[in-house]
Amino acid sequence: MEGIGYKILGALLTTLLAFTVGMFYAGFRRKIIARIQNRVGPPVYQNFLDVLKLLSKKTSVNHGIMQHLAPLWLITMSVSTLMFIPVLKDGLFFTNLNFSGDLIFLLYIMVFGPLGMALGAGQTGNPNSAIGVSRGLTQMVGFEIPWIMAIVALMIQYKTTSVTGLLDIQSQNGTWMMFSSPLAFIAALLAMPGMFRYAPFDIVGAPAELASGPISEFGGKYLSTMMTSGSIFAFVKLTLYVDLFMGGASNLIELVIKTFALYMYPVLWGAVSPRFRTEQAVRYFWGWPLFFGFAALIYAAF
Amino acid sequence: MYNDKESQKIVDIIQNFARKHSLFVLAYGTGCGAIEIPPTMTSRYDAERFGIRGAATPRQADVLLITGYLATKTLKRVIRVYEQMQDPKYVMGFGSCAINGGMYWDSYNTINMLDKYIPVDVYINGCMPRPEAVIAGFVKLQKLIQEGKADGWDRYKKNLDEYRANQKKIITNWVMPDFNR
Numbered sequence: 001m002e003g004i005g006y007k008i009l010g011a012l013l014t015t016l017l018a019f020t021v022g023m024f025y026a027g028f029r030r031k032i033i034a035r036i037q038n039r040v041g042p043p044v045y046q047n048f049l050d051v052l053k054l055l056s057k058k059t060s061v062n063h064g065i066m067q068h069l070a071p072l073w074l075i076t077m078s079v080s081t082l083m084f085i086p087v088l089k090d091g092l093f094f095t096n097l098n099f100s101g102d103l104i105f106l107l108y109i110m111v112f113g114p115l116g117m118a119l120g121a122g123q124t125g126n127p128n129s130a131i132g133v134s135r136g137l138t139q140m141v142g143f144e145i146p147w148i149m150a151i152v153a154l155m156i157q158y159k160t161t162s163v164t165g166l167l168d169i170q171s172q173n174g175t176w177m178m179f180s181s182p183l184a185f186i187a188a189l190l191a192m193p194g195m196f197r198y199a200p201f202d203i204v205g206a207p208a209e210l211a212s213g214p215i216s217e218f219g220g221k222y223l224s225t226m227m228t229s230g231s232i233f234a235f236v237k238l239t240l241y242v243d244l245f246m247g248g249a250s251n252l253i254e255l256v257i258k259t260f261a262l263y264m265y266p267v268l269w270g271a272v273s274p275r276f277r278t279e280q281a282v283r284y285f286w287g288w289p290l291f292f293g294f295a296a297l298i299y300a301a302f
Numbered sequence: 303m304y305n306d307k308e309s310q311k312i313v314d315i316i317q318n319f320a321r322k323h324s325l326f327v328l329a330y331g332t333g334c335g336a337i338e339i340p341p342t343m344t345s346r347y348d349a350e351r352f353g354i355r356g357a358a359t360p361r362q363a364d365v366l367l368i369t370g371y372l373a374t375k376t377l378k379r380v381i382r383v384y385e386q387m388q389d390p391k392y393v394m395g396f397g398s399c400a401i402n403g404g405m406y407w408d409s410y411n412t413i414n415m416l417d418k419y420i421p422v423d424v425y426i427n428g429c430m431p432r433p434e435a436v437i438a439g440f441v442k443l444q445k446l447i448q449e450g451k452a453d454g455w456d457r458y459k460k461n462l463d464e465y466r467a468n469q470k471k472i473i474t475n476w477v478m479p480d481f482n483r
Contacts, residue, residue, distance in 0.1 A: 030350070034348070034350060034351075037344070037345055038345045039344075039345050039348040039350065039351070040348050040350075040351040041348070041350060041351060042350050042351060042353055042355075046323075046324070046353055049319075049320050049323045049324045049353060050324045050353075052316075052317075052320035052324075053317075053320040053321050053323075053324040053364075054324075056317040056320060056321065057364075057388050057389065057390065058388060058389040058390070059388055060388070061361065061388070207329075207356065207358040208358075210358075211358040211359050212357075212358040212359060212362070215362075216358060216359040216361065216362075217359070217361055218361060218362070219359075219360075219361030219362045219363075219387075219388045220361075220388045223361075223362055
């Protein structure tokens with residue numbers, strides 16, 4: 001645990017784990033949606049093949065510097081967020097930078113990638129990208145407010161801003177935070193599908209309507225970088241939810257079970273839902289999730 | 303060790319395996335055959351089990367479907383779309399109209415032989431081909447990709463002048479850039 005070599009190895013292992021788990025989750029999602037629609041569906045490793053194929057494509061598109069930087073920006077955000085999340089409670093390899101970061105920093109860095117993506121998509125000059133970016137930022141304003149309210153409620157209630165601190169409190173109390181502060185959990189859970197951008201909230205991508213939105217000018221290696229980043233970030237979000245509300249995980253199997261159970265919630269909701277319009281999505285987020293966020297704040301303060 | 307023929311062969315096998323099992327089809331219907339694509343993709347015939355899925359823009363797509371007759375006006379768009387797609391890219395011609403003009407062969411505003419204007423990798427016959435035939439065409443394309451024979455994109459690059467001359471014969475008011483990148 002002491003040497004720098006172990007730390008680098010741990011960081012690489014964590015990234016590899018997040019990539020593999022996120023890719024398999026995306027594959028399971030496609031399979032589950034296919035089964036719901038009475039289809040056979042692609043194999044669960046389909047997303048690995050997609051990434052491999054996209055990497056083997058020749059890419060010759062040039063719109064400017066930001067367009068080349070945007071996918072890198074996204075993957076930088078995903079990996080650096082991953083480094084600040086406690087993947088396991090006390091693992092040998094997975095404690096990367098857990099103790100240096102805290103929740104406020106995480107909340108800040110999690111919007112870093114979409115902003116870089118917005119700049120890159122803006123430079124491509126595609127009108128669909130511009131519409132997609134404006135929709136994405138609108139939706140972000142929608143779900144960030146109840147989500148941040150839930151997090152702030154936790155911070156007030158337990159008087160710490162550190163994720164590891166919250167984990168320690170949960171193991172000391174012997175109960176998960178979804179039971180000890182249920183209102184914050186409900187607010188965060190209701191805001192979660194917006195973060196994943198699956199079906200009722202896929203207003204950013206919207207392939208039938210916006211031609212996949214911000215990523216419409218990105219193909220080949222850029223798209224594969226974005227898919228990699230997306231799968232890592234899905235793992236990050238799920239692990240953060242598990243750490244905050246479900247008591248973390250002490251081994252990998254427990255982590256996979258908990259994150260997969262949590263992941264099924266946006267997936268299954270998405271599988272049976274059409275798409276919201278932008279104002280409907282914002283109205284949803286500023287309705288009950290905001291109410292529960294306020295209730296959680298009041299519950300935490302008094 | 304690196305860049306010799308044997309290791310390139312192994313890389314090719316892996317790349318072709320990934321390419322053949324992950325075909326992103328551009329959702330761009332040029333003719334009446336586009337109506338055969340929704341049943342091919344949805345529950346009954348389920349093309350996704352072969353790794354075939356739709357892509358919304360030419361940048362992300364691998365396969366361009368020319369679904370039926372191709373009007374001269376559409377040809378211009380098809381050329382733009384085809385040149386915007388990233389290598390390696392494949393073209394499938396649907397139905398007799400793409401092969402020899404079909405029932406439109408003496409029409410004033412459709413082209414007769416698609417292969418003169420953009421390189422076609424797989425033709426599917428029928429008017430229109432049923433979803434089974436479309437899936438058979440995709441399987442044939444996968445076989446060609448695995449063998450490395452689906453090299454339409456390479457042919458297009460090598461014989462660009464010839465293709466361009468044919469295209470300019472049809473499109474009289476050529477206002478596009480000379481190569482759409």
